[in-house]
Amino acid sequence: MNDEYDIIIIGSGICGMAAAIEATLAKKKFIILEKSNRIGGHEYSLTINDKIVDIAFLFDTYNSKLHQFINKELNINTVRHRIVYSSSTKNNTIIHDNNNHNSKFYSEIKRLYKLTHNINLFSPYIFITCEHFLQYYNFSDEFITFVLKPAISILFLSGNEIGLKKPIPVIAKFLNHVISLITNIYNPVLWSIIGTQQITKQISTKFNIQQHIIKNTQLTNIFKKKNIWHLETNDTEPLLSKKIIFCCDTIEINRICKKIFKHPRYFFIKKYIDYCNQHFSNCYVCVHNFKKILPKKVLSKKNNTDFPYHYTYFKLGKWILSAVLADNIFLSVSLSKNLLHSNIPKKYILYKKKWRHPGQNTLLLAIVNSGILRNRNYNNLFFAGAGMYMIGHTYAYSSGREIGKIACSS
Known part of the structure; x- marks a missing residue:
């Protein structure tokens, strides 16, 4: 009989390591799957x-x-x-x-x-x-x-x-x-901090996370059976877990979600919201800094004050909506405005077309939705990460901690 884990984290970048901190503090049984032979994630620097x-x-x-x-x-x-x-x-x-x-x-x-x-x-x-x-x-x-x-x-x-x-x-x-292109003519500077690999190594040492990491292990298939997630990889026996936290890049999440949901569905935004409210619960993703974009009466806020950087979670009935956003900032903003509330005033709705098949760089409620439209219940999936939108490992770290805490406490 295969061991059953409380949590499996996908990705050992700074976001995955941050989620692992929460799993460690909560004394959860967990592992981290890393497809490469090193920790640290992307270094687009x-x-x-x-x-x-x-x-x-x-x-x-x-x-x-x-x-x-x-x-x-x-x-x-x-x-x-x-x-x-x-x-x-x-x-x-x-x-x-x-x-x-x-x-x-x-x-x-x-x-x-x-x-x-x-x-x-x-x-x-x-x-x-x-x-x-x-x-x-x-x-x-x-x-x-x-x-x-x-x-x-x-x-x-x-x-x-x-x-x-x-x-x-x-x-x-x-x-x-x-990125806020600078306008101050007196301070044309770039900032640099220690690289992500060095940070993740220090996190690993401080919280003894290295023992939980399985390197050179890529997820090849994933399915749910009797409320337990079954993960098949290229290098291990099938792994069983109650919860999964995705802390990988957008391309990898696209690939993984296609395994979960087989193929995407095309749908209108309101139909998506209706199905979310009816069939999809306990799936969290972090939306960064949309507080200033949306009208206050639309927002239902749930704030975590443990972190100095402000994150807001938007709630639709049982659904706490999230998105690690896409490669097109405008598309992301428009989709988020539509998704947050089915009764949002028309003047705030900028995008009412059917959702395209996500491109190589686009993350992805567009595929997560397909399970909803087939009335399938995918509880206990958690998506975290900078998503190449929050920009930088400080944000990836906070997202991993926030989502990790939710996963460990729910």
């Missing part, structure tokens, strides 16, 4: 002088309160580094001498901001790719390589070359509103 530039801190995006909280809790010596383009050094400054000196990249950042900050999804620019836009306006290869590509890569898991093929409004809004 630029390295300068052997220092990793985390994309969360590109263009001067920084959440000091959350960062300090993680430093203190994990006792990790994460140091902010100011990156300048000159030939002098001091303190935590990382020197990247590209022979262009201080103003080169900043002037291009400022120029890109001026050209794109008023572009919206519905403008004629929707037919112009980011690559053609950059060529037309003569942005330098160095700027594209050292500044723009690392930022784009966090949005598109298929790689920054694919990102350059996306419409410029998508890239522009991502840079301007999600």
Whole structure:
């Protein structure tokens, strides 16, 4: 008889490790499945002088309160580094001498901001790719390589070359509103903190998580039988678990969910909401920072005050909705506005088409829904992670802790 686990975590990036912290503290019997031969997850980061530039801190995006909280809790010596383009050094400054000196990249950042900050999804620019836009306006290869590509890569898991093929409004809004392209001319800096592999190793050591990780193990099939999840892998006997926390990237979640639900269904948003309320309970996913987007009367909030960074969970009857959002920021926002409430005022509804089959980079309530439409009950599935939307391992860490706590307590 195979051992039965309380929780199986998919992925050993910083999100999976954060979820494992909660499982450890709750004294749950759990394992972590990692498809590669190392922990640490994705590192879509630029390295300068052997220092990793985390994309969360590109263009001067920084959440000091959350960062300090993680430093203190994990006792990790994460140091902010100011990156300048000159030939002098001091303190935590990382020197990247590209022979262009201080103003080169900043002037291009400022120029890109001026050209794109008023572009919206519905403008004629929707037919112009980011690559053609950059060529037309003569942005330098160095700027594209050292500044723009690392930022784009966090949005598109298929790689920054694919990102350059996306419409410029998508890239522009991502840079301007999600990463917050800098406007302060006196502080054109990039921030860097310790890499994700180093953080996950320290988490593993502190909480003795290494013993729970099974490397080189990829999920090949998953099904539910008598309220127990059965997981088949490439390397082990079938694994049994009461709950599953998905902490992997969007491509992997797409692949896994196709195994669970066989194939996607196409449906209208309201129909989806109706089925959610009737047939789908106890499935949580974290939505990041939508509090400011939606009208207050639509929101039913459930806040966890254990973390300094604010997360909001939106509730529809028995359904606590979540989404680790998609590669297209506009599509994500529009879908979320529709999903949160079946009676949402029409003026807030931006997207009423049938849901497309999710693309390679798109995460995924679109496939999770198919089980609902067949009246099948998929309880005890939990989705966490930065999802390439929350941008950076500080957010991935908080999401893993939040969702891990829910999974352990429900």
